[in-house]
Amino acid sequence: MASMTQTAPERHPVDAVLPAPQMLLYGLQHVLSMYAGVVAVPLIVGTALKLSPTDITFLVSAGLFMSGVATLLQTLGLWKIGARQPIVQGTSFAAVSTMLAVGLAQGGGTDGLRAIFGALLLAGVIAFLLAPVFTQLLHFFPEVVTGVVITVIGISLLPVAIRWAGGGTPGVTPTFGAPVNILVAFLTVVIIVLIYRLAPPFFSRVAILLGLVLGTVVAVPFGLTDFSRIGDAGIFQLPTPFHFGTPIFAVGATISMLVVMLVIMTETTADILAIGQVVDKPADRRTVTNGLRADMGATALASVFNGFSLSAFAQNVGLVAITGIKSRFVVAVSGAILVFLGLFPVLGALVALVPLPVLGGAGLALFGTVAASGIRTLSRVDFSGNANIVIVAFSIGMGLIPIAVPTFYDEFPSWFTVIFDSGITAAALTAVVLNVVFNILGRDPAPSEGPLFAEGPAPAAISREDEARLDPEGPTARGKQQAGNP
Numbered sequence: 001m002a003s004m005t006q007t008a009p010e011r012h013p014v015d016a017v018l019p020a021p022q023m024l025l026y027g028l029q030h031v032l033s034m035y036a037g038v039v040a041v042p043l044i045v046g047t048a049l050k051l052s053p054t055d056i057t058f059l060v061s062a063g064l065f066m067s068g069v070a071t072l073l074q075t076l077g078l079w080k081i082g083a084r085q086p087i088v089q090g091t092s093f094a095a096v097s098t099m100l101a102v103g104l105a106q107g108g109g110t111d112g113l114r115a116i117f118g119a120l121l122l123a124g125v126i127a128f129l130l131a132p133v134f135t136q137l138l139h140f141f142p143e144v145v146t147g148v149v150i151t152v153i154g155i156s157l158l159p160v161a162i163r164w165a166g167g168g169t170p171g172v173t174p175t176f177g178a179p180v181n182i183l184v185a186f187l188t189v190v191i192i193v194l195i196y197r198l199a200p201p202f203f204s205r206v207a208i209l210l211g212l213v214l215g216t217v218v219a220v221p222f223g224l225t226d227f228s229r230i231g232d233a234g235i236f237q238l239p240t241p242f243h244f245g246t247p248i249f250a251v252g253a254t255i256s257m258l259v260v261m262l263v264i265m266t267e268t269t270a271d272i273l274a275i276g277q278v279v280d281k282p283a284d285r286r287t288v289t290n291g292l293r294a295d296m297g298a299t300a301l302a303s304v305f306n307g308f309s310l311s312a313f314a315q316n317v318g319l320v321a322i323t324g325i326k327s328r329f330v331v332a333v334s335g336a337i338l339v340f341l342g343l344f345p346v347l348g349a350l351v352a353l354v355p356l357p358v359l360g361g362a363g364l365a366l367f368g369t370v371a372a373s374g375i376r377t378l379s380r381v382d383f384s385g386n387a388n389i390v391i392v393a394f395s396i397g398m399g400l401i402p403i404a405v406p407t408f409y410d411e412f413p414s415w416f417t418v419i420f421d422s423g424i425t426a427a428a429l430t431a432v433v434l435n436v437v438f439n440i441l442g443r444d445p446a447p448s449e450g451p452l453f454a455e456g457p458a459p460a461a462i463s464r465e466d467e468a469r470l471d472p473e474g475p476t477a478r479g480k481q482q483a484g485n486p
Contacts, residue, residue, distance in 0.1 A: 012281055013280075013326040013327060014084075014086065014281050014326050014328050015329075016326070016327045016329070017327070017329050018327055018329070018330060022330075023327070023330050023333045026209075026333070027330055027331070027333030027336070028334070029206055029208050029209035029212075029319065029323070030316055030319060030330070030331060031337050031338060032208075032209060032212045032354060033208060033316060033366055034088055034316055035354070037090055037091070038064055038090045038091050039060050039063060039064070040093070041063065041091040041092070041308055042056065042059035042062070042063045043056060043060065044096060044100075045096065045099055045103065045113075045116070045308065046059050046060075048104070048108075049103050049104070049108040049112045049113060050108050050109060051109065051113070055110070055244075058306065059306060060345070062302075062305055062306040062342065063091050063307050063308060064338050064341045064342035065305065065307070065342025065343065066298065066301070066302040066307035066342070067089055067090045067091060067307075067335075067342075068335045068337070068339030068342060069298065069339060070089035070298035070335075071087070071088050071089045071090075071331060071332070071334060071335030072332055072335040072336065073297070074294045074295070075087065075328040075329070075331045075335060076328075076332050077290065077294075080290050080293065081290055081294050082290055082291065082294040083272050083287050083288070083290055084287070084290070084328060085272065085276065085281070085287070085328055086320050086325075086330065087271065087312045087313075087317075087331065088312070088313045088316035088334060088335075089294075089298060089312060089313065090313045091307070091308045091309065092267075092310060092311035095260045095309040098257060098260045099119075099120075099257075099308065101256070102115050102119050102253045102256065102257070103115060103116045105253075106248065110245060111248070113306075114246065115247075115248040115250065115253055117242075117244070117248075117303040118248045118303075119249075119250065119257040120299060120300070120302070120303035120308065121249075121300050121304065122249060122254045122257075122258075123254055123258040123260070123261045123299075124297070124299035124300030124301075124303065124309075125296075125300050126254075126258055126261070127258065127262070127292075127296040127299075128292075128293055128296040128297050131265070131289050131292040131293045131296060132289050134265055134289075135269075135285050135288045135289040135292065140435060140436065141269070141270075141273060142435065143377055143378070143380055144378070144381045144391050144392065144431070144435060144439075145391070145428070145431040145432055146274065146277070147374050147375075147378035147381060147392075148374070148391070148428075149273075149274070149424065149427055149428045149431065150270065150273075150277075150373055150374030151371050151377075151378065151396065152396060152399035152423055152424055152427040153267075153270065153314040153317075153374065154314075154318065154367050154369070154372070154374060155371050155400065155403065155423070156423040156424055157318075157363070157367035157370060158367045158368065160367070161359075161360050161362075161363025161367050162360065163176075163360070164359045164360030165185035165356075165357055165360025165361060165364070166181055166182065166185075167181035167224075167356055167357055180222050180224070181224070181356075181357040182357070183222075184218060184222060184355065184358060185361040187215065187361070188211050188214075188215035188357070188358050188360075188361025188362060189364060191210070191211045191214050191218075192208065192210075192211035192365055195211065207322075208362050211358075211361065211362050212354050212359070212362055215354075215355075215357075216353060216354050216355065216358055219355045219358055224355040224357060224358075225355055226355075227353070235344065236343060236345075237342075237343065237344075238343065239305045240306075241305060242304065243306045247303065256414075256415075257309075259415060259419070261296060263419055263425050264295065264299075264309060265296070266424075266425050266429070267311060267422070267424050267428075268292060268295045268311050269291075269292065270424065270428055271312035271314055272288050272291045272312065274314075274373065274377075275312075275317050277377055278320050278321045279320065280326075291312075295310060295311060298310045314370055314424075316331070317370055318368075318373070319366055319369075321369045321372075321373050322365060322366065322369040378392065387438035387439055388438075390434065391431055391434040391435055391438060391439075394430060395428075395430040395431035395434065396427060398420075398427055398430040399423040399424065399426050399430070400423060401420075401423070401426065402420065402421050402426065409421055
């Protein structure tokens with residue numbers, strides 16, 4: 001009898017499990033690159049609501065803990081929840097202005113927090129249920145749209161890195177722009193570049209982590225490292241549900257927060273599609289739906305455990321791209337580290353030793369890589385006709401408005417600013433609408449030439465290859481599965 005040998009199918013890099021020491025190092029690198037973004041939101045909200053330092057510290061730890069839980073849910077998955085991609089979840093800046101409006105309308109303090117948590121809980125649950133409906137719109141996200149959004153994600157994050165490099169916020173931080181801050185940021189960039197250029201391949205994989213560590217060491221003689229945070233932090237803190245009291249539910253606050261959830265879902269969709277391109281495992285509708293469920297479900301759960309809205313962190317998409325480490329289990333380790341930091345505030349204070357100028361230097365590399373990934377996606381778009389050039393031009397322009405002039409929409413209604421104050425959302429909505437106008441509705445297949453753009457017919461809105469990428473099983477197979485698995 002002839003023996004037959006069967007070879008196991010090759011595991012995709014996204015599902016690869018690396019040696020434990022490597023996963024720990026790579027996971028810590030993800031945490032260091034996004035830590036400042038996680039703690040910033042509870043610091044801003046807690047200060048604005050005039051909470052005590054003890055309460056603000058509690059919010060920071062809760063934010064770290066829930067970011068870790070959400071990251072684990074997103075990477076490892078549970079039932080139909082989680083994209084199972086290398087996506088880091090963290091507290092979202094998109095909801096800050098709305099949360100402050102809700103909290104201050106309630107008088108601030110713990111009552112303001114209770115109103116915020118009530119609105120987040122209801123809006124998160126509603127958005128969780130809407131996720132399958134939302135992802136039916138994915139055919140409006142061809143590469144011309146996702147490329148624009150990824151590019152604007154990177155561009156919108158670069159000002160954050162620049163402010164970090166300067167030492168804080170212009171006009172608020174007294175030492176912003178001090179030569180010593182910029183010098184330390186520059187030295188951090190130099191360290192990272194030298195590691196990439198001269199170090200062995202393994203070290204290039206942790207170049208950002210080494211840059212953050214060595215940059216912090218360089219910053220010590222300049223007095224930029226604040227060791228007092230370690231003494232002020234508690235040793236252990238166990239998350240308790242509704243620590244600040246029973247949530248306050250209000251219809252108006254919930255509607256406002258639901259609008260924010262739709263904005264966050266748009267951004268998260270863009271991030272899931274972007275990471276799919278980066279790791280060479282394009283996301284289909286099911287992946288995006290499960291990812292949005294994790295996003296919104298974690299947000300609802302966070303409100304129970306005193307955290308704020310959660311979303312995918314675009315800077316970590318850049319870290320995946322720049323390091324080439326595509327394993328979702330590496331990112332799951334970063335989620336476990338975040339949970340651990342949330343339980344032990346003193347350990348979180350150690351991570352917080354990294355000065356802002358050092359983060360700024362590393363951020364320039366990370367966020368620039370995100371923009372470069374978007375440009376790479378756009379390079380695959382057919383620009384032979386007018387349509388896609390117009391889509392890219394106007395979408396990037398709309399996305400840059402709130403980035404270049406943050407006060408541009410100050411006189412507009414609050415519902416408008418919630419949407420268009422985010423350059424990412426503005427670019428995404430503009431690109432989607434223009435794609436419909438130029439490539440879907442009433443498209444003339446005949447060659448056409450505009451006054452400013454190249455001659456040639458506009459390409460089809462969605463090719464069969466695009467549909468196969470978004471929904472590889474096909475509508476027939478999907479319909480059968482839905483019939484058998486309600």
